[in-house]
Structure formats: C-alpha cells, structure tokens
Amino acid sequence: MASPDELKPRAPEPVKPAMVINVVGADLALRFLLFATTLVSLVLMVTSKQTKLVHVPAPFPLYVVTHAKFNHSPALIYFVVAISVALLHSVLTGLISALPICKPAPEAKKLLVLAFLDSLILGVVASAMGAVASIAYIGFKGNSHVRWNKICNIYDKFCRYAGSSVIISLVASIILVLLVMISTYSLYRRSK
Known part of the structure; x- marks a missing residue:
C-alpha cells in the first residue's frame, strides 16, 4: 500500500534555464582572429622570395641566378588574392558585427547575410588552399612521371614561408567554419 506522501501530487520540477552563449563576443573574437590569421598568411606569402645560384647541368660548370617568388605561379597569385579578399571580409564584417554591441540582439537579416558571406569566403579560401597545396606538394616531392623536379631542396626559405602561409590559412578556414x-546557431536560437 502506498504511503500518504506518495499519493500527493508532485510539484513540477523547475526548468533549468538553457545555457546562454555570448555569441556577439565570440563572433567579434573570431573575426579578430580571422583578421590576424589572414594578415599573417598574406604577409608570409608575399614575402616568400628567394634568390639562389643554381648549378645547371652542362659539359662545363655553369651557374645561373634564379628567383622564386609567389607571382611566378598562378596558383600562388590566386592564393594571395583569395587571402586578401578574406582579409577585407574580416575587416568589413568585424565592423558590422561590432555594431550590435549597443543593441541587445543582432538582427536576423544581418546574421543571415553574415552566414552567407562567411560561407562564400570559406569556399574561396578553401579552393585557394587546395590550389596552393597541390603546388606545394609538387615543390616538395616533385613528379618524376612528367620530369618536374622538386624545388624545396633548393629554395628552402621560400618553401618554409609558403608552407607556413598555407598552414595559417588553414586556421583561418577553421575560424570561418566556426x-x-x-x-x-544564432539564427536557430532566434527562431524558437
């Protein structure tokens, strides 16, 4: 038999408030990190220049001065342009994101436009990283089937700078995903 305490109707348990995330602060911090990573990546790629005295196989000793610069490859030029666009995007959207600090919540249209623009820039940066990664792989390993020699054993500084630039741009693309x-998430939360 049930005790009198068990027969009494129970009061509903209090609903715990959902964890509130400061999306405006996180958005501003990520946009600042995006600015920093794209700026560093751009500076590294643009300054990745190296001049070397290279031995050319010939019947007699022949040395030629050769240069390695980012503007010698269309893929590297595309990368510089894409990272420049991402840098400009981070500045403009950072300013747009800083405006709702005065307001309690950002407008839904502004959030939707930022999500679209971030997705677009993410696609541009990811495609540029793919193009540069293929060039970097050939520079590092070469391709014996088409007789493309590796160049990273000759232009070590150039390859270090370009590789660092690609790695930092990978961080920028992760920031864009975030x-x-x-x-x-902000749009989803506002729709409830």
Missing part, C-alpha cells in the same frame, strides 16, 4: 556555425 563563424558560420555561430551565425546559424
């Missing part, structure tokens, strides 16, 4: 996630 920005898209924050914008879509």
